[in-house]
Amino acid sequence: MEASGSCKGCKKNSLIRDDVTGSLVCSSCGLIQPFDNYDPQLGGLNGPQGTFVRVGTAGTGSSLNYKDKKIFEAQKLIDDLMFKLGFSSEKSNEVRTMVSTITEGEFGQGDWFPVLVGACSYVVRRRSNRALPIAEVGAVIGCDVYELGRMIGRVVEFLNLKLPELDIVNSLELAFSKMWEFE
Structure with a gap:
């Protein structure tokens, strides 16, 4: 030739x-x-294909695509935070449903996502007339109270919710029970 x-x-x-x-x-x-022997990898019928990197997977050794891995990691983070906050499986599912509704099933990754999960957990707990201090949620997720409070306001506004009045007696009982745990 x-x-x-x-x-x-x-x-x-x-x-x-x-x-x-x-x-x-x-x-x-x-x-x-x-x-x-230059062989340009222009792609095929199914889109671009890399030479050494398989396009569409979430990384080395992973069989999940990007979206599935993102959802898996988000579910894992929600489960971890709900365990740390002491939520039951029923309340954890409420939080998961609320997060899914807000993100339209996409969930997410990044610094904002734990704040959203914390805000949803606070809203779920408040809707069931049980106290959960914002400072406690902030300590668990690792953000300040101001940032968490802003996200709570955005969640309540987005879902058109009306939180019940804060039960001061329940809040004081919770505070006193937490105080006696440390002694």
Whole structure:
């Protein structure tokens, strides 16, 4: 099979492609030509495909695509935070449903997501007339009270909820019970 171009050594137009290696070889002097096997990876019918990286997976050793991995990690984070806050499985499912409604089933990753989960957990607890201090939620998720309070306001506004009045007696009982735990 003839190839166009001239040999870099003898300058003759006698280049042929080697059947085994695919490299260009001069039939006159036998010099293997510099690499010319450029194969652009433009993609196929299913979209772009990389040479060394499989497009569409979540990383090394993972069989989940990006969206499934993101949802899996979000569910894992929700479960972890609900365990740390002492929520029952029923209340955890309420929080999960609330987060799913707000994010339209996409969940999320990043610094904002634990704050959203914390805000939803606070709203769920308040809707069931049980006290949960914002400071406690903030300590568990690792954010300040101001940021968490803003997110709680956004959650309540987005879902058109009306939180019940804060039960001061319940809040004081919770505070006193927490105080006696430390002694």
